[in-house]
Amino acid sequence: MDEQIAAALDDAFPDRDVDAVHPSGPSWNDENRTVGIDFRDGESVYLKMSNVGDGSRIARERAVIDYVDEHGDVPVPTVLASDSAGAVPYLVTAPVVGENLLSSWSDANATERAELARQVGLSLANVHALRFEEHGRIVGGSADGLELETKPWTDVLVETMTEMSDIGSQDRFSHHFDAVIEAVEDNRELLDDTPATLLHGDPARPNCFHAEGRNKGEIGFLDWEIAHVGDPVRDVERTRGLQFDSLRADGPEEIVRAFYDGYRDRAGGLPDGFEERRPIYDAVRFLGHTGFYDKYASFRDEDPEELAAWMDGEMERRIEKIT
Numbered sequence: 078m079d080e081q082i083a084a085a086l087d088d089a090f091p092d093r094d095v096d097a098v099h100p101s102g103p104s105w106n107d108e109n110r111t112v113g114i115d116f117r118d119g120e121s122v123y124l125k126m127s128n129v130g131d132g133s134r135i136a137r138e139r140a141v142i143d144y145v146d147e148h149g150d151v152p153v154p155t156v157l158a159s160d161s162a163g164a165v166p167y168l169v170t171a172p173v174v175g176e177n178l179l180s181s182w183s184d185a186n187a188t189e190r191a192e193l194a195r196q197v198g199l200s201l202a203n204v205h206a207l208r209f210e211e212h213g214r215i216v217g218g219s220a221d222g223l224e225l226e227t228k229p230w231t232d233v234l235v236e237t238m239t240e241m242s243d244i245g246s247q248d249r250f251s252h253h254f255d256a257v258i259e260a261v262e263d264n265r266e267l268l269d270d271t272p273a274t275l276l277h278g279d280p281a282r283p284n285c286f287h288a289e290g291r292n293k294g295e296i297g298f299l300d301w302e303i304a305h306v307g308d309p310v311r312d313v314e315r316t317r318g319l320q321f322d323s324l325r326a327d328g329p330e331e332i333v334r335a336f337y338d339g340y341r342d343r344a345g346g347l348p349d350g351f352e353e354r355r356p357i358y359d360a361v362r363f364l365g366h367t368g369f370y371d372k373y374a375s376f377r378d379e380d381p382e383e384l385a386a387w388m389d390g391e392m393e394r395r396i397e398k399i400t
Contacts, residue, residue, distance in 0.1 A: 082112060085126050085167035089158040093118065102283065106244055109134065109302070122157060125168045125302075132166030133216070134302040135159060139168055140218035141301040145275070147220035150203045152288035152297025173297065178285035191335040194321060197285065198339025200296040201316055205309040205344065207275040213306050223306075230273070230307050231265040237278075237305065238364060245368035249385065253367045253392050257360050260399050264357055271308040272348060278303035280312065281319040309348045313340065314358040324366060324373065325387075360395040367392055 078098055086095065099113035101123060111125040127135055139159045146153050154170040161168075182193055212233050213225035235258050242254045261268065277284075277298055288297040321328030321336060341347060366373060367388050374381040 081110070081126055081128075081165055082114075082124065084163075084165045085124060085169075086114065088160060088163060088165075089124075089167065089169050090116070108244055121172055123154075123170050123172065125170075127166040130164070130166070132161030132163070135166040135168050136161035136217050137215045137304060138300070138302040140223055141215060141275070141304045142170075143220040144218055144223050145204070145207070145301070149207050149275075151200055152286070152295055153301070154297075154299055173286045173288070173299070175287040175289040175297070177283060178287065178296065179282040181287060182282055187329070187331070191331050194332045194336040195339035195342075196296045197280075197316065197320065198336040198341075199343045200285075200298070201277070201280065201312060202340045202343035204277055204298065205272075205274040205312065205348075209273040209275070209306045211306070212269075212271075212273045212308075215305055225306060229265070229269045230271055231261060231268045233305055233307055234261055234268065234311070234361070237303070238361060240303075241364055241368055249370055250367035250388065250392070253364060256392070256396055257364060260360065260396055261357060264399060267350075267354060268308065268357070271310070271350065271354070273306050274309045274312075276305055276307050276309065276312040277301060278305060278312070278315075279319075280316040308354065310351050310354045311358045311361070313337075313348065313351070314355055315362050318359075318362045318365075324377075356395070356398040360392070360399060363392055363395055 078095060082098060094117040095114060096117045097115040099115070101111040101113050108129050109125055109127050111123060113121060114124050115121050125135070139156060139161065142153045142156055145151050152173070154173050156168065156170055158169040160166060178193065178197070182190060185193060209225065211225065211227040212230040213227035214233055214236065215223050216226050217224040238254060238258055242251065279300055280298065284298055284300040286297050286299060288295045317328065317333060317336060321332050327333065337347060370385060370388060374384055377384060
């Protein structure tokens with residue numbers, strides 16, 4: 078227990094005693110912090126807090142969870158308390174009932190992993206079934222509707238890359254952000270006339286869970302703090318990159334095919350213009366590697382300078398495909 082946790086819990090649960098505080102797992106985003114809380118009455122919760130005093134992500138996540146729970150066919154966590162305007166902006170959710178996808182994936186064989194990938198595709202298509210008339214950033218809302226700061230999709234996409242650059246762990250490849258942003262701007266005509274759907278934004282395996290008590294195989298999503306409304310192709314390729322591809326190679330063909338097939342089964346096909354826009358998002362998502370180069374280098378068993386040289390060349394290759 079520290080002052081930040083104590084302040085949030087005193088606001089959310091002023092009359093309850095805490096038995097234990099647990100770290101929730103590693104994160105590369107230093108702007109917030111999540112811990113597990115065990116109360117002495119036996120209940121456990123997850124507490125997410127802003128480290129920078131800005132409650133915009135907390136407000137966004139609360140609004141999106143409520144909206145998806147009401148209008149979507151996607152399992153989400155249950156919100157128990159939140160305050161995005163206090164000295165310590167926070168969100169408290171109940172533990173989900175069901176195994177985390179990270180655990181089930183680790184224990185699965187190749188055939189089982191293909192089925193898990195298919196389930197992820199199905200559920201991602203359910204997220205994208207929530208459609209809007211315009212692209213935009215989510216700034217608030219409720220179960221009744223989301224409040225959007227509407228703007229062309231290119232502008233929203235550039236803003237998400239700028240935010241990624243701001244939370245990046247070092248500046249060695251800051252020129253990559255400049256180059257990709259320029260390439261995106263040059264493709265404004267291609268990007269702005271795209272469907273406007275709800276995007277999760279960070280569909281990594283730790284943010285997915287098996288929802289017990291629903292349809293067999295249903296995958297739910299956690300951690301909606303960077304959700305926005307934009308081109309579904311971006312979310313499809315981001316999911317592929319986070320869950321199935323490795324740093325240096327595409328994922329196994331049968332796994333990637335199962336993921337796409339699951340999406341097609343629910344959505345009736347991949348988004349229109351998928352192949353045309355896909356190279357743009359392949360460059361955008363690689364910023365998630367180069368922007369955190371030092372973190373990758375710290376746990377990879379290879380020469381850091383050789384890794385840096387490869388990353389630089391790989392980004393140049395991706396940008397060349399869209400310019």
